[in-house]
Amino acid sequence: MELIKPEVVQRVLDLMKEQDLYIHLEMTNGAYAAHLDKSKIAAATFIRNGVIRYSHGSIAGKGPYRVGLKLEHGWVYSEGLTHYDETETERLILAGHDNDGKLLVSLQLSREPF
């Protein structure tokens, strides 16, 4: 994983528009959040291999970045993205990590199921 280069991500987002895509979208503060600090709630959510199609998608911000994908009937939104997998050629793998490297958020798109 490397720090996001927004122009690279934007290019991939443009290439993936107007087609059925599998999405992995998640956010988590960790299963142990409440165990380590009683004032917290362990919160996490993910959807894996949902199918979406967007008419346009863009990356915004100065880092951490935001991504918005406009669907026929709604939106996909993700904030806090810091890293991308620079080795991927067919998929978009984005993630947001905190200073300890722990994953907070991820947004991934692929033409094939994950």
Add this chain to the structure above:
Amino acid sequence: MERHILVVLPHPDDESFGISGTLAKHIQSGTPVTYACLTLGQMGRNMGNPIFANRETLPYIRKRELEESCRIIGIQDLRLMGLHDKTIEFEDKDKMTKLIGDLITELNPSLIITFYPGYSVHPDHDATGAAVIRTVQKLPKDKRPTVHCIAFSQGCEQEIGAPDVFNDVREFVDKKMGSIQAHRSQWQLKTILGGKSPQSKEVQERFGKERFWTYRFD
């Protein structure tokens, strides 16, 4: 001496902290150990520090880490059960009972080690323990293996009492360190030891003892 030990845990690295010393000790004295690891921990948040994994590479990396950890502890029979991280509590209950029942039938263990349902913090831990207890409960009383549980939720001793099994594993602390270190996407041994040497008295004391609750079936 135990005839055969079956370990049922949901995540790679669940074996490291609480039980690796006990397992290494049993293995040294000749007891075969089977470790059924239900998932690949594919939804873990830790991706290495510095980061070297992502959501898609993590399961492959964690599988290799688990194999290395088992090699260090001495576990020869590792079973990857192919379930998905975070979903154990939502799996079909009969399917889970059959999965564990089949292992018990095949291996005829005298001891099973798992999590104490309700007192193990992570929903996968609790659901794994619950599935084991449910399965063993169904066996005729004289056919039930002993079940040793790990519990670590805040205040668990107020509800389930103190643990009743204490294993002195000081001799095997180096194996435990090796097991933790094998899971390098998840843990940095240096951080865990807080700058202390693995040979220091403090570390030996902290890691040299493992504790379990024998599950009481009614």
